[in-house]
Amino acid sequence: MQRRVVITSVGVISSLGFTAEEIICNLKNENTSFEKSIFDDEVVVSPIKEFDVKNFAGRFKDKRYLNRGAQFCVASAIEAVKKAGIDKKLLAESGLFLGTGPNLDIGGEFPEIKDGEIDRKDLMALWMLKFLPNTAASVIARLVGIHGENHTLTTACSASIQAIGEAFRKIKHGYIDLAFAGGGDSRLSKSAILAYKKAKALFNGMDDPDKASRPFDKSRAGFVPGEGGAFFLLEELEHAKSRGAKIYCEICGYGASIDGYSMTAPEPEGKWAERSVNAALQEAGLTSSDIDVVSSHGTGTLLNDSMEADLIDRVYGKRAPFIIALKSWIGHIAAACGAVELAICLACMQNSYLPKIRNLDEPCHDRLNFVREEREYPIQSILLENFGFGGQNSALIVRKY
Amino acid sequence: MDILEEITKILSDILDIDDRNISPETYLIRELGAESIDLLELAVALNSRFKIDVNDDEIFLRKLRQYITKAGQQNKDILQYLAEKIPFLTRKRLEDIITDLEGGPTLKVKDLMAYVEMQRNGN
Numbered sequence: 116m117q118r119r120v121v122i123t124s125v126g127v128i129s130s131l132g133f134t135a136e137e138i139i140c141n142l143k144n145e146n147t148s149f150e151k152s153i154f155d156d157e158v159v160v161s162p163i164k165e166f167d168v169k170n171f172a173g174r175f176k177d178k179r180y181l182n183r184g185a186q187f188c189v190a191s192a193i194e195a196v197k198k199a200g201i202d203k204k205l206l207a208e209s210g211l212f213l214g215t216g217p218n219l220d221i222g223g224e225f226p227e228i229k230d231g232e233i234d235r236k237d238l239m240a241l242w243m244l245k246f247l248p249n250t251a252a253s254v255i256a257r258l259v260g261i262h263g264e265n266h267t268l269t270t271a272c273s274a275s276i277q278a279i280g281e282a283f284r285k286i287k288h289g290y291i292d293l294a295f296a297g298g299g300d301s302r303l304s305k306s307a308i309l310a311y312k313k314a315k316a317l318f319n320g321m322d323d324p325d326k327a328s329r330p331f332d333k334s335r336a337g338f339v340p341g342e343g344g345a346f347f348l349l350e351e352l353e354h355a356k357s358r359g360a361k362i363y364c365e366i367c368g369y370g371a372s373i374d375g376y377s378m379t380a381p382e383p384e385g386k387w388a389e390r391s392v393n394a395a396l397q398e399a400g401l402t403s404s405d406i407d408v409v410s411s412h413g414t415g416t417l418l419n420d421s422m423e424a425d426l427i428d429r430v431y432g433k434r435a436p437f438i439i440a441l442k443s444w445i446g447h448i449a450a451a452c453g454a455v456e457l458a459i460c461l462a463c464m465q466n467s468y469l470p471k472i473r474n475l476d477e478p479c480h481d482r483l484n485f486v487r488e489e490r491e492y493p494i495q496s497i498l499l500e501n502f503g504f505g506g507q508n509s510a511l512i513v514r515k516y
Numbered sequence: 517m518d519i520l521e522e523i524t525k526i527l528s529d530i531l532d533i534d535d536r537n538i539s540p541e542t543y544l545i546r547e548l549g550a551e552s553i554d555l556l557e558l559a560v561a562l563n564s565r566f567k568i569d570v571n572d573d574e575i576f577l578r579k580l581r582q583y584i585t586k587a588g589q590q591n592k593d594i595l596q597y598l599a600e601k602i603p604f605l606t607r608k609r610l611e612d613i614i615t616d617l618e619g620g621p622t623l624k625v626k627d628l629m630a631y632v633e634m635q636r637n638g639n
């Protein structure tokens with residue numbers, strides 16, 4: 116019999132809150148954290164205020180090696196472990212799959228850098244750990260006692276959906292019975308802002324920060340960086356049932372592809388991005404008409420949103436699913452966007468609630484079913500899309516169980 | 517700069533523990549659980565705060581057991597041999613260390629203090 120995979124725990128650290136209840140409440144009240152960056156007043160960001168990894172993980176000395184993105188990884192993973200309610204033996208057997216980003220905070224790490232000289236008397240002996248992509252995995256595993264199969268994926272904005280997708284397949288194909296999967300990221304530092312501003316990817320210049328993130332709107336002008344993390348316990352269905360675990364949803368399909376087109380821009384027709392969406396549908400044994408909601412990548416950049424709108428139009432045709440764009444609420448969390456968006460999607464599924472796409476005044480595509488007013492809806496299935504720098508594409512399908 | 521106070525600050529920072537867990541008699545590895553990676557950071561911090569050259573092998577008594585074996589092989593007086601090799605520790609302290617070997621790594625906070633003291637006086 117085909118093994119099925121379900122999600123049995125959710126840990127999330129987002130600007131909308133740390134629990135499903137908080138997230139739904141803040142969606143309904145439109146409580147967002149958009150504000151001007153303290154580093155550049157032309158740039159808007161969506162930070163998480165008063166975050167301290169100690170509040171989640173307690174005191175631990177390895178904290179000194181965690182960049183801010185890795186701290187979100189660790190904090191949300193610990194949350195998922197706490198809520199999983201599994202014993203040490205199961206934890207030891209669990210896999211661990213993460214999507215992480217680079218530490219772009221070069222200026223913060225080396226404030227006096229000059230002539231390429233980064234050495235100074237108090238430079239940490241193992242300063243490199245703050246830049247290695249698998250530091251978060253190492254710290255999580257040690258803190259909670261995970262010893263199973265592990266991968267750290269660094270496929271840009273598609274990384275955490277791919278981490279979840281890879282974990283899903285490892286369980287489905289019988290290599291492991293359970294795995295924690297997700298990601299964390301933060302790119303709000305001075306250097307990170309500079310990086311995306313120079314790449315002309317950032318929203319730039321409007322007076323009202325609340326209006327900056329506007330996926331699929333004709334006047335969209337770039338993405339707004341956010342931060343956070345989310346982790347899930349993925350578990351084989353019978354395994355979950357036998358221990359009486361709470362089941363949040365079933366994961367039924369995953370797909371990924373690479374454009375082979377540009378280092379930054381998506382292939383304009385979304386040809387290869389579509390391949391990842393179709394692969395996910397095929398694995399799930401579903402057709403596009405079975406999908407209720409598309410949680411779009413919707414960055415608010417000119418190129419992504421026009422590509423993605425055309426792609427959705429092609430894949431779903433006349434039977435248009437609801438389209439949501441969660442980056443209009445939390446900004447773009449880079450490598451962790453997929454994980455945090457999945458956590459919000461599950462909160463919405465649980466509460467039969469569809470949040471509107473904020474700031475969508477004039478849609479860039481007229482046939483699509485963008486959610487423009489919040490509404491109640493008994494969501495049965497969601498397809499999540501994430502497309503990243505480097506032409507990384509991914510799609511994941513979850514279904515109510 | 518008070519050496520104990522400063523070392524306490526460094527240790528509590530690196531190991532993320534409370535100051536009150538640290539005294540001159542505290543064992544670094546046995547009690548505070550310092551690992552090799554922590555000792556690397558400790559050497560950097562001592563180096564930077566006290567402006568001294570820290571030799572990791574010397575300050576963390578890494579060759580202690582090697583010295584003891586060698587003294588035995590060469591039929592030398594262990595205490596005398598150690599006193600020559602580890603000049604920053606007093607004879608009294610070295611005697612204590614020799615009787616304490618079975619309990620595990622003997623390095624104490626006061627040994628770090630003695631090393632810093634010696635290096636500063638040397639400068």
